[in-house]
Amino acid sequence: MDHSLVTTSTSLEGYKIVKHLGVIRGITVRSRSALGNIAGGFQSLFGGRLSIYVELCENAREEAYQLMIQHAEVAGATAIINMRYDANEVMQGVTEVLAYGTAVVVEKV
Numbered sequence: 050m051d052h053s054l055v056t057t058s059t060s061l062e063g064y065k066i067v068k069h070l071g072v073i074r075g076i077t078v079r080s081r082s083a084l085g086n087i088a089g090g091f092q093s094l095f096g097g098r099l100s101i102y103v104e105l106c107e108n109a110r111e112e113a114y115q116l117m118i119q120h121a122e123v124a125g126a127t128a129i130i131n132m133r134y135d136a137n138e139v140m141q142g143v144t145e146v147l148a149y150g151t152a153v154v155v156e157k158v
Contacts, residue, residue: 054128075116124150
């Protein structure tokens with residue numbers, strides 16, 4: 050699937066949706082390591098950007114996004130519309146990141 054055919058919109062400019070395949074998702078669950086918590090705590094003493102946690106969040110979102118795309122391809126989708134992220138703490142220090150959207154088949158107009 051062309052990664053440019055993933056949008057948060059309900060339509061895709063220049064394409065016609067010919068079939069809705071339903072909701073697809075990619076999910077990952079991540080935890081912070083003890084060393085990451087120490088480094089993050091040290092960074093937080095000085096304020097500003099907490100790069101340790103930014104990297105963790107970016108990696109978790111990217112993994113969930115790639116899994117969502119894989120699931121869409123298995124379903125036969127050529128695009129994903131109405132894409133969103135969600136995150137929930139499963140337990141202290143363990144976070145679920147979910148990427149989801151509607152898998153569709155599109156044709157160029």
